[in-house]
Amino acid sequence: MASVWDVLTRNFTARFLYDHLLYWGIYKEQAQNVVILLLWLEMAIGMPSDIIGNAAVLRDYNRLGRIVMEADAVMRFVHDGTPLTESIAAIPAIADLCASHPGLVDYSFFRFHRGIVSRGIRSIRSGVAAVVFDETYQVLRSQYWAGLLGSMMPSQLTATAAVRVTAELEDFRSVFVSFSKGFPVSKRAIYDFFSRENIGPDYIERITTETDVLEGETPKHGLVVFYCKDRMEDAMSCKTRRLFRIDRVVMTAHKYNLVI
Known part of the structure; x- marks a missing residue:
């Protein structure tokens, strides 16, 4: 089983993206939706590991805003079936992030695979994401990394992370x-x-x-x-x-x- 430290280290870029979105004034829930959806794409179907990194370095607020809007709509659809509007249905900004797998990720992908996506997103939200978004863990990680806590890693970081997979x-x-x-x-x-x-x-x-x-x-x-x-x-x-x-x-x- 992975420790909290392992999860934080492995998902450092995901946290960087989250902080980047908050810096640009994106609401927490929307920022989390983006990170969780992109984490699922990376983990579940082998998207390149730089998909989150590419989003994290964007400085174009319009592109970032489009990704946030699309991710929010996809997550609502996966959660309760709220259909995407015509202006969002092509999800071009998310599709562009997934350009190395052309033609795979679009609205119809999420419609057809909704059950699997829903289960995977629940797993990430309650597991990896819960660790990544935890502010206490982030403060401890930063302090330990900066050498402010001595050589002994805090027990909160060495503890086993409560991550699990909810799937069929x-x-x-x-x-x-x-x-x-x-x-x-x-x-x-x-x-x-x-x-x-x-x-x-x-x-x-x-x-x-x-x-x-x-x-x-x-x-x-x-x-x-x-x-x-x-x-x-x-x-x-x-x-x-x-x-x-x-x-x-x-x-x-x-x-x-x-x-x-």
Whole structure:
């Protein structure tokens, strides 16, 4: 189990982003929403570890404000189903932060994966985020780092951090899949592909693909749930992200990996 110090050290950039947002006059709840959502993206689907860092160094208040507005709307949607307005639905500022994984993160992603996202966000909010946002821990960390508390680390920092994962077991044997815009792949095609590739259709518990899409859009998200985590790792070649070509369409697969 990680100590409070470990969690604070591992998530130093997340705290830096939080303080940066507060400095720019963002309300605490909104600032926390941004940090929690970006933490989930980094942890759960292997976004580059600099996604939070890139947000933390922004000096353009308009861009920061847009990220805050989008994150706030996404978090409300995930929490209680409040739909995003048309002006926010494309979440361009958050999508831009996730540009290294083009086409994956958009409103339809959060709509389709709402259950997994909701569980992951609850875990982060009650675990890692609770430590990162704790002012007492931050003061002790700063004082100890500056040598003001002697050589002995305070017991509050060496204590085991109360972090846990709230998830369904199937979450950790699941793979997010996305398709090129305008080129959806059917469940049958995915199933047949895994059969041809000798990954084994018997490894797969179920495949779901997006059916409820916004007007003018085409399905581009799906989820493959394997019977066990080992089979999922085999299919992904133990990688966080893999590209598969199905019927001349590229399918990107992202392993769900919420490690807190």
